[in-house]
Amino acid sequence: MAVSDWRKSVVYQIYPKSFNDSTGDGTGDIQGIIQKLDYLQLLGVDYIWLTPVYESPMNDNGYDISNYYEINPQFGTKEDLQELLDEAHKKDLKVMMDLAFNHTSTKHPWFVESRKSRDNPYRDYYIWKDGTYDTPPTNWESKFGGNAWTYDDDTNQYYLRLFDITQADLNWENDKVRHEIYEMINYWIDFGIDGFRFDVVNLLSKGAFENSDGPGKEFYTDGPRIHEYIHEMNQETFGGKEVMTVGEMSSTTIDHCIKYTNPKRQELNSVFNFHHLKVDYPDGEKWTKAPYDFILLKETLMKWQLGIYDGDGWNAIFWCNHDQPRVVSRFGKDDTEENRLKSAKMLAISLHGLQGTPYIFQGEEFGMTNPGFDRIDQYRDVESLNAYDMLRDKGLNYKEVIEILKAKSRDNSRTPMQWDDSRNGGFTEGEPWIEVAENYSDINAKKAVEDNNSVFYTYKKLIDLRHNMEILTTGDIRPLLMQHKNLFVYERNLSGESLLVISNYSARTVPYPEDVNADGEILISNYDDLISELRPFETMMIYKK
Structure with missing residues (x-):
């Protein structure tokens, strides 16, 4: 059952384009989300957050909005969104939308008007400045690489765009x-x-x-x-x-x-x-x-x-989102199934003991990994493609650049949700907009739900603890062993109660620290027993009163 206090809530982030395709066109959609609400209810989350589903040319996967009031047809209709709200609310799930208003798409009617002339009423909706053809107004860098100003030949001025060339910054002074x-x-x-x-x-x-x-x-x-x-x-x-x-x-x-x-x-x-x-x-x-x-x-x-x-x-506390690599590949270890399971659970427990609102990114709850794409034509993200060109220009060879993208590309988190072991991981009956990771037959939601010892049930248990233990919401936090090279240890305290979270972030066995008292009830762990050492990626949350 969802909780009414948002501070006790857990949010599940959905990247609609990659979540579930109901039409077979290779792109996820709102109806696809509706089809999976039972799964999200089983997990126990309180909110689902959708990355932008508004009208957009999709140069930055929806963060370049061309109409804030309409839904992008590739995701569905406003009626679909209303149905999603109605069905989600029946299951005690709340829906969060994503809004980008530092900038709009250059296809937005405001910007289309803005660039018609310097005297246009919408000119001051954006940030236009003088420069010369060869010298922009400032030397600021875009977050996506290159100078942050773009020259407009028609009006002989530059507009500011801190992100992509098609994302013009709005003038909030107006x-x-x-x-x-x-x-x-x-x-x-x-x-x-x-x-x-x-x-x-x-x-x-x-x-x-x-x-x-x-x-x-x-x-x-x-x-x-x-x-x-x-x-x-x-x-x-x-x-x-x-x-x-x-x-x-x-x-x-x-x-x-x-x-x-x-x-x-x-x-x-x-x-x-x-x-x-x-x-x-x-x-x-x-x-x-x-x-x-x-x-x-x-x-x-x-x-x-x-x-x-x-x-x-x-705080919002999180490891993963649509802009970050998969955490089990990044801070854990995904080279064997045992390491993947142990480190994914360890990362979950060590994060979800912290104070703040936990966010789970689609697929994180059963340990999805980076896809390991080894060809540039497999990548779709504008930032990654810009980085590829930049790194090649710097003299790095093809293989070196691909190895960097394998680790750092935003596409690592944007591959289709792996629902089951059928074609394309059950994401689509068509050709997906970006390839599905090859390990979908071994790592998928269906398999995780059917296995009581899976990463999924670690997340489900952590959500339940968040809902029911006040100490996780309002307890203070005391870091321990901060210079230890392998262990992440901290304590939460509230009114005579305490929670100890101890996690071994290494793939080796580590002696149990002498100055940490582990007496108490183990609420959750990723091993079935307790020994005098901490095994690879071993983690536990211990309650004392």
Whole structure:
């Protein structure tokens, strides 16, 4: 049974394009989601979050929105979305939508009008600046590579686009823009949507348009009016309503995230930050193949846990999403079935003991892996294809670049959901828009549901614990053994109760630490017994009172 307190909730992220195809056209759709609601109810999650399903040219898989009020025909119709809401609500499932309004598609009518002339009424809906043909207004870098400004020959100015060339940044300084967005949010609230995930929402406020010594992040990340804008949005739309909100925060800080989520400030319920997912970015460089820094992973997670807790803010806690590689391939080990099962469970338990709202990405709940694509024609993601060109231009050979993409591409998480061992993993009867991982016959939802010892039931148990144990919601957190090279250990405490979570992140046996008391009731583990050592990827959650 779902819970009414959103702080005790667990969210399941659906990437509709890859979730379930009901029509056989190779692309997932809303009716496909409806077909799988019983599965999600069995898992026990409270919310399902859909990445964007609005009208879009799909240059960035839906985050380039061309009409905020209409559904992309490849996903279905507004009637399908209403049916999804109705059927989900019957099963105590709530539905969150994803909104990107730092930018729109360049196909959006506002932008089409904006580029007609410098005098057009919609010109000020976007950020247009002078430069010369060879010199953009600033040297800021796009998140997808290259300069962040695009020259328009018709009006002889540049427009800002922090992401793809087809994603023009909106001008939030313009009061009309803000209220157009608020009106749209209210439309979807009235439609019946239960929550929102706001894409890169901390980039809305731009500061000075000056050259940078780096990529330019300091001029638009957590900008000068950002908290004013988000508070205004709260007051004009979801504030005071039973609507859960989470903001995706790019390159943010703890101090800002406390401000975004402290209830007294009336901004957002919770925030995503990605610092813990940059621990395999040596010197901040994503596009390289490198082992992850385990000590840094622990330090980053705990810094945010302690900071947000002390500031009365709220974290979203997660390993995976549509922009990140599969965690069992990244921080676990997927070379054998035993290692995959043990490390997937270990990663689940060690994350779900933390404070915050847990997010599960489709397929994570039964241990889907990176697909290991070894040809460039298998990749679809615009960021990955840009990275391929950039790395080849730098002189890396084909094999070297493919090895990097195998580890870092966003397509690693976007391969079709593996439902069963039938053709295409049961995702589609047609040809899928991106290939299914080859291991679908061994790793799939049907097999996991039929096996009581599967990763699926570890997640199901963790969700049940989250619903029923107050200590997981409001207990404090105490990091332990932070310099241990193999173990991630922490304690949660509340009113004389405690939870100890201890996890071996290595594929080797490690002596049990002498200064950690494991007396108590083992609530969940990934081994059937307890010995004096911690075996490969062994993990447990121990309750004491």
